[in-house]
Every structure is written in C-alpha cells, then in structure tokens.
Amino acid sequence: MSRYSLEHLADDSLLDGLHSLVEHDRTTTADLLAHIGEVARRRLYAHLGYPSMQAYCVQVLHLSEDAARKRVQVARKGWLLPVIFEAIADGRVHLSGMKLLVPFIDEENVHELVEAASGRTYREIELLLAERFPQPEPDEGVEEVSGDAARHLRDRSGVKPIAPGRFREVWKRDQGRCAYVSPAGRRCESRWMLEFDHVHEFARGGEATVDNVRLLCRAHNQYLAECTFGAGFMDEKRGSGRGAATPAPGPHLTSASGGSRASPIPA
Numbered sequence: 001m002s003r004y005s006l007e008h009l010a011d012d013s014l015l016d017g018l019h020s021l022v023e024h025d026r027t028t029t030a031d032l033l034a035h036i037g038e039v040a041r042r043r044l045y046a047h048l049g050y051p052s053m054q055a056y057c058v059q060v061l062h063l064s065e066d067a068a069r070k071r072v073q074v075a076r077k078g079w080l081l082p083v084i085f086e087a088i089a090d091g092r093v094h095l096s097g098m099k100l101l102v103p104f105i106d107e108e109n110v111h112e113l114v115e116a117a118s119g120r121t122y123r124e125i126e127l128l129l130a131e132r133f134p135q136p137e138p139d140e141g142v143e144e145v146s147g148d149a150a151r152h153l154r155d156r157s158g159v160k161p162i163a164p165g166r167f168r169e170v171w172k173r174d175q176g177r178c179a180y181v182s183p184a185g186r187r188c189e190s191r192w193m194l195e196f197d198h199v200h201e202f203a204r205g206g207e208a209t210v211d212n213v214r215l216l217c218r219a220h221n222q223y224l225a226e227c228t229f230g231a232g233f234m235d236e237k238r239g240s241g242r243g244a245a246t247p248a249p250g251p252h253l254t255s256a257s258g259g260s261r262a263s264p265i266p267a
C-alpha cells in the first residue's frame, strides 16, 4: 500500500496528522529560510559561480523562480531580524504574508508589524500595508529612448560605457557575460548588472588594458572585492549593519588571500 493512501485512517487520526504536519512544515520552512539567509550572507553562491542566491536556489536546489524569490527575500531580512523566522515557525505569519511585509519591516517596527499581521490572510495583510504605507501614484510617460550604441549597450546590460572603444573588445571576448569562474570550473555567464573589473586591481597598480579587464556581474565584482579587500572593509563601505559587526569566516574567505582574484578570463 502506498504511504500516501490514507483511506484506512480514522477521522481523528487524519486531522491530528494534518495538524502536526503543518506545524512541522512551518518549523522546517523557518529553518530553511535561516539556511538560505546564512548562505546568502557568506556569498557561497558567488564562490560557486552563481550570480545570485536566487539563481542558486533555482539552478541547484530546483525551487521555482517564484518560490526562490520569496524565500530569498524573506531570508535576507530574517537574517537581520530573526523574529521574522520565529513568527513563521510558530505560525503567526505565513511565508507569503511575510514576503509582503519584509520590504516595510525595519528594526524599529518589526515586532509591531509582525504582531499586526498575526493570523491575517494574504489579502488582509495587503490591506494592512496599504493603510499604513500608502504608495504614491506611478509617474507616466517617463520612458527614455536610448541614443548611440554605447548608450544602447548600457541600457541593455547596465554597463557603464567608459572608453567604449577599448571596452568593446572586452565585451566581445567575454561574450557579454560574467567571466567569473569558480574553483570547480563553473563559469557564471550572467548577463545581469555587468561591470568592468580589473583582474589586477586598479588600486594596486593594475592597468586598464584589455587583458587586465573582464566583465563581471555585480555579485561577482563585489564578491571578488571582498576576497581582495576583506568583507569588513566592503561592509563598511556599504554601511551595512549586522554584517559589519560580525564578519563570519566561511569558505569564501579562505580564498581571500589566494587565487580567486586571478580566475582566468576565457579567451
């Protein structure tokens, strides 16, 4: 008999089972979110060659895009404010409701907002937020039309067109994709938020030659900068709170003094 065939259960047992499974599911979800939050904070996804925690969740963990987006968003805020995980674990706020809340949550209002959303449906939480945080009407007709080719390049991929002649060579060589290669040989290839990066840092005498410049996505540019200059330094630059206070060691940091910065540019 299949373990999923429940026809033999008495009504009471069936309902007991259902309730305990929902409880279990909530605590598992909270634990999962805490793991996602910590993996994201350590940027392990970047070390392994993925441009974002969301990409890692979709491509490695095989979550749907929607499930990944929701979990990563809640996990990042929950890492800063663990009461978010606690409220999901004990069933006060469901995951979808928390996803609505997190953009509005800060250190000051977290307890009050979680309390106000406790036991509410998704729709009720939407209404609660609309009342407390009324949004301005969206502007109309502000879409810009791009001009020359360099501008077009930037508009499509977020690249600042500095010295377009030289950098177009880099763009062509890297095929318009992030050139980060993980220690295991996985190339990122993201086309999102690309930036030009000096393989040997400009700040340390690296030159702006085609050989010394490569395309990196934002995540890998930041990740490699942390490997070079240290997470504490970068956190300070970004002015982040908890990350700056407690830089935790992780596999990404063990390579800080090693070869990450010299990952090869595919020819």
Ligand SMILES: [Zn+2]
Binding pocket: 049, 050, 051, 178, 179, 180, 188, 189, 190, 216, 217, 218, 219, 220
């Ligand atoms: Zn990348």
